[in-house]
Amino acid sequence: MISANLSAVFYLASGILFILALRGLSSPETSRQGNLFGILGMIIAITVTILSVGNFSSSIIYLLVFFVAGGAIGSFIAFKIPMTAMPELVAGFHSLVGLAAVFVAISAFLNPGAFNLGSPSNIKLASLVEMSIGAAIGAITFTGSIIAFLKLRGIMSGAPITFTGQHFINLALGISIIVLIFYLCKTQVDSFFWSVIFISFLIGILLIIPIGGADMPVVISMLNSYSGWAAAGIGFTLENTALIITGALVGSSGAILSYIMCKGMNRSFANVILGGFGADNSSNEVGKNKDQKPVKNGNAEDAAFLMKNASSVIIVPGYGMAVAQAQHALREMVDKLKKNGVTIKYAIHPVAGRMPGHMNVLLAEANVPYDEVFELDDINNDFANTDVAFVIGANDVTNPIAKTDPKSPIFGMPVLDVEKCKSVLFVKRSLSPGYAGVDNELFYRDNTLMLFADAKKMTEDIVKNIE
Amino acid sequence: MISANLSAVFYLASGILFILALRGLSSPETSRQGNLFGILGMIIAITVTILSVGNFSSSIIYLLVFFVAGGAIGSFIAFKIPMTAMPELVAGFHSLVGLAAVFVAISAFLNPGAFNLGSPSNIKLASLVEMSIGAAIGAITFTGSIIAFLKLRGIMSGAPITFTGQHFINLALGISIIVLIFYLCKTQVDSFFWSVIFISFLIGILLIIPIGGADMPVVISMLNSYSGWAAAGIGFTLENTALIITGALVGSSGAILSYIMCKGMNRSFANVILGGFGADNSSNEVGKNKDQKPVKNGNAEDAAFLMKNASSVIIVPGYGMAVAQAQHALREMVDKLKKNGVTIKYAIHPVAGRMPGHMNVLLAEANVPYDEVFELDDINNDFANTDVAFVIGANDVTNPIAKTDPKSPIFGMPVLDVEKCKSVLFVKRSLSPGYAGVDNELFYRDNTLMLFADAKKMTEDIVKNIE
Amino acid sequence: MEIDPFIFRLSIFVLAIFVGYYVVWSVTPSLHTPLMSVTNAISSVIIVGAIIAALAGTSENIFETSKIFGFFAIILAAINIFGGFLVTQRMLQMYKKKKTKK
Amino acid sequence: MEIDPFIFRLSIFVLAIFVGYYVVWSVTPSLHTPLMSVTNAISSVIIVGAIIAALAGTSENIFETSKIFGFFAIILAAINIFGGFLVTQRMLQMYKKKKTKK
Amino acid sequence: MIIGSTKEQKPEKRISITPETSKSFKNLGLSVCLEQGYGENLGYSDNAYKENGVEILDNSNAVMTKSNLICKVRLPNTSDLELLKSDSNLIISEFTDEKKILKKNINIFSLNFLPRITRAQSMDVLSSQANLAGYRAVIESIYEYEKAVPMMMTAAGTVPAAKILVIGAGVAGLQAIATAKRIGAIVSATDVRLTAKEQVESLGGKFLTVEGSENLETKGGYAKEASQEFKKKQAEMLTTAASKSDIIICTALIPGKKAPRIITENMIKNMKPGSVIFDLAVSQGGNSAYSEIDKTVSIDGIKIIGLSNIMNKLPLTASNLYAKNIFSFVRNLYSREKKTFVINMKDEIIKNTLIKE
């Protein structure tokens, strides 16, 4: 059993470790260290709590049993889950945090004495408000995360589900929660508390169903933020600094992260969060194709990260580079990559562009050394040993359909086997086809990242992100 | 008279306003707003303090008189001081804050009862430590700032003053302060307190004299940080949240700022702060010339800022652009500036470069439209109406000595009158002369900013900083 | 004239919000997912509340309803703690710089 | 089991350090000087202490030594407050975007 | 199967089989025979061919009688044709409609009739040669132009950049634009096909659009003949453009028709003395007034150059590409299983190029 002061100091320490954890995670170099800080913070928080409660009765055995059981389940999931299922996993985990917050609030409500909050039906008003808010937010997080999980897992359709009056209903439910809390404080009647939790479950569902699958990452981050606020609410109830600091930290960083992600996707935050509104005209046309085949939509920072960390990159220029006059920016990008120790080659397809030698003219203008420029026959075998193919404004000349479909108008044309690279980046403005008018199935491959933008603009942005 | 709780809330509010103030100052768009936040925070802090002390005796009249007197002096200085004297002004102001902190500490020491810290000779130990630290740091800030002020003002030589054993003496003095505080706590004897203050005054002087004039901005920021820590120390003594928050804020932000400034100057933080060490080999050779005429040394961000906010810029390329092969980067920079609404022209001197038409070849390669390229006769009158001349790797062709000194080897050659622009940016690697071997006095002009770097590198960096 | 500890907590809360705000501003997009997952793991600090709920109080009877909720909360939070940190670790493994690089 | 307010203050102090750390990280170099000057102005919040020193206490005698120090501190801080904010304002004036721009 | 080729008649300098393609033919399972001294004028010795497995025969008659497939640039003369085995094949590029030779039962393929489909690109003689023609037309014009082309700001004053106007932005036109741009000229171009605008701009040229113009592009990517009204508007636009131009390169063609007359006497009269007009379309009737085949006409100090076979100015490069085109065509015609040439009329390429009575 340790003194309240000492435990408060330790809670502060664990809060700071969490800050350092988030800070670490914001750059690849320090990220693993950040994670360790987080673990350390958590260990301190748990140990201090156990010590400060100071109840070493048989309960502690049960506690350990439950803790180990949970830990085992968590570890099992963490090791078994495939990397591609990350987003839904995070959503699933969130729901647990939300539910845990609800449980803690219920526990406090049922047995306020244990937390020094007064006695049942005579709970301190401030605490009552705090725990209701904590429980409500926790409940919203819980059901919201479940819906997000189902959508991402594909169990529920990813399409936004909207109906008229949606926003109105949400508003009404929100207000009713406030009213209920008010009466709860006034009367201390149990059923108000349960109603708050129930309605919050409902709100969680209603909030997330109108949001489309593509926006889920933002939603997850938003739910993350909610779980933080819930923890902070409980923290106020329990007068626990660790919960307050961490809750506020998670709450605000989650909110900011979702904002940043919206910006990265060129979506308005309000649109995403208000779901229904955004949903009708959201579906980011650029990223969608008629058949709704999914494409991976990246941005300049992703591209910069991938190429910077590659050991070899092959540049495949096409007519789009010429249209955008991106050759100078491209050259600059290559210079930067070389400084990062990346090996670069240019692969020129015989008919890239709209004139024989089109690419050569432009690359020479940008002073690309001739010995970095290779024709198809000389480079086609290299793709398999290359980390990244950077396809800039080229399309037909990479289309594997030329090898497979005798009916296609480009059948028989030799093509650059870019898809053999570990990753393929396509810079073009949309999913529309090239000169020959045939769709390019590479866009939908798993190892392809589409960078939708004008080639010059995108290349310049990538340059900015390579250091 | 308001309750302690209420005033604590207001102090929190003013702390937050100060945070917002600093945040605002980190970008030009929000900077003025930031300043307003700062003012607001200060008003709240002062009002709340007066209200919470709740003493409306005649003292308050004196208080107002002193306050208004100080305010008048401050305003007068603020309006009269020439813009060029900014750094020394800030240093001067710092000394005042330092001294004020010392005074407050003394006041608390003399009359602890008024602050609820116990009674004279029986002051709470924690408070005693806190106030001693506050007073010590305040005293260091005071004398340190005075020295910085004198150096910047030119009253004292800007050269670093070093003597052997300097660091040793500082260390000894530092230890002695700790020892004194220890005994002060033990015995509560006045003289220990006074000794602490006196020795701290000495340390302030000793810390700053070995630091060279060029490093003063870093020092000022460091002293700023000290004044913050002093305030925080006093804040702990007075149990005042506003002082604690603001002190910590100012303390850490000042430290970070000095670190950032060191990085910007490519100096090591330790070198600057440990003065003596750095002083011997510091003098940043690039920035110095044999006669020690001062040049203004800028970086890519300054250049980007200046040009982005200009309405017209004339580019003056010379041989250095060719050597660095900076034409492509230059073109990109110009594109960015145009997007920012800046009008751009290129001024080509007839003998710029090392071959007739040298610049034309390179600009054509970078696809610069011919109608933006002007020969000397056509553009020389435009400089006077232009905001910025961006001279990239040119030297002789801008040298006004050709107009004035018949003995100079370039006398009689027509030159580009870049100095008539509001600001001139020179990109070159050093102060060394050009082909003709004559020094260029423009480098030392007031409206010139030297950007020492390889032309390509610098231009690329500028591009990064234009958004 | 003691200050209510609530005010202090409020100050701490507000300042922590600022820290949270700033700390993620500069995150690289490729780290969005790991960051999200570590934040998730951290948010299971709610276990602190769960532990109190499970252990605190006078009664030795661990089958009291309020305690049962506490124990359940502990399981949930523990899943999250282990799962969250481990998964983050796995993700970060992928970002290791290649050894082939100088 | 009340917590000593000092701990709270310490928490606040530490968090404020973090905020200070982050808030200036991204500052443009051209704003270094104004930022320095506004920080300087803000640091004269020490005036809060000065006011307490000047007003507080039981004695009505304003010529008590401790009060005199307080009043002097007020003058110094006031110079700084007005000077600091006004000078910052003046400096920022120079950064106004030109009107000729679209 | 045996492939053969004989020397072309003067002035044609190009050849159809290079040592490099001989080797490719051999790898395909075909034998190659050539007339003695076949590539000498381009610096390809008989030995260079022999090293690649070519049989060198004494004279063209021997080649003609021996081969199953003859590839040439132009139609052989009648006497040579008579020597061909019946059912043998002949691949040429220019086919000048001489009915008589069709009497004998030989398959004549003219690569000029290749369909513009992606698969045929590697055989596309029109493209490969037009591309070089565009490049060389600029070199020829600059050679004839008595001023410096790029802008030079020098101590002795400024040399202004020459203005080059390219008429027709097909394959030749685009390469002309690229080349002119490289040398430092201010380049503008015009075409009747609207897609040409983006293409011209992708090379850094300026596109002169005829106002309110329809898009005169056929499905195959070629141009249609323009309406009278269009021609009038185009003429107006070009009159000012021409008067500002120092060099005009004409490349406009309409398949199967006479080349459109675009540069008029009037436009030329308004041009500056010293200007140069290069008419690549001269053999199809010419885009410019005054232009004459294989002559340089001087009108008021303006040179109008008409060169019928500009490929003779870079015969080596032209032959290399031509030989590759021929090889790609033969590879498509030859069946490795059947070890013979298969005339598969379902193949669009073969159907289009085979000349029928």
Place this chain on the structure above:
Amino acid sequence: MIIGSTKEQKPEKRISITPETSKSFKNLGLSVCLEQGYGENLGYSDNAYKENGVEILDNSNAVMTKSNLICKVRLPNTSDLELLKSDSNLIISEFTDEKKILKKNINIFSLNFLPRITRAQSMDVLSSQANLAGYRAVIESIYEYEKAVPMMMTAAGTVPAAKILVIGAGVAGLQAIATAKRIGAIVSATDVRLTAKEQVESLGGKFLTVEGSENLETKGGYAKEASQEFKKKQAEMLTTAASKSDIIICTALIPGKKAPRIITENMIKNMKPGSVIFDLAVSQGGNSAYSEIDKTVSIDGIKIIGLSNIMNKLPLTASNLYAKNIFSFVRNLYSREKKTFVINMKDEIIKNTLIKE
């Protein structure tokens, strides 16, 4: 004071006064008189001159007798010289050491002897003409070269980029490098002056350094003659370089000496057939073996071109710059106060250019 000029003797096509400089002379307070039909061959009509205040005289004799200062490209013939007033002035560029004409008391200035000082740059004929020569040498070489220069990766195979080697990186050499680079060649260059390396690289060319070489630069920026050892090393280096080159442009000169012989018979033997050597130094003795003045020699399929007056290939631009050079020189010579030409021997420019017995 009256300035005059007469037509040059064939084959020189350049002129010394253009309508533009006539105007400048007039503004300076000088009168200009010219022989009838003076600028006709370049498209400058007599009217164009008259509009700028020039007096057109019937024949050259009239001009010679009337003028106080004659400016020309080359020395007038003896009979014309006889007509000059005594104490009159003559500005030319090429001075071919003909002692006899100095008998008469006229001041002859040869712009070829200008000091290389900054102030003289606007009069520097050597620079202004060498610059154009460098440009044109590349155009001439490419015209003669029977392949395409830039790299083109096409459906019919890749055309490799031509390799161009420039010998001597002075004014002409640098412009040659720039021009070759523009057209898309792979350019390398060599020189004896070490500062040339940076300059070559500043134009995107590759510099071939002779190993362990001293810097052979004079104070004036010119080259010194190289040592025997240096020459040997240079030859070794160049033998490999030449064998890989398609076009070689020679521009190496040493003032007052015969041009260094750099490309040897042996190097030429190792070059590929179809290669081109352009010897700009041919009139000073030539940098290349086999090169002959105003002839194109063909050795083993390699063309060696020697053109003594390459300025005749772009006489218009050359004249414009030359006339500006002359004008700048006259402006320096003429005193507006005294309204006469002042031969101030303290002026380095005048001292150096004045030809003394």
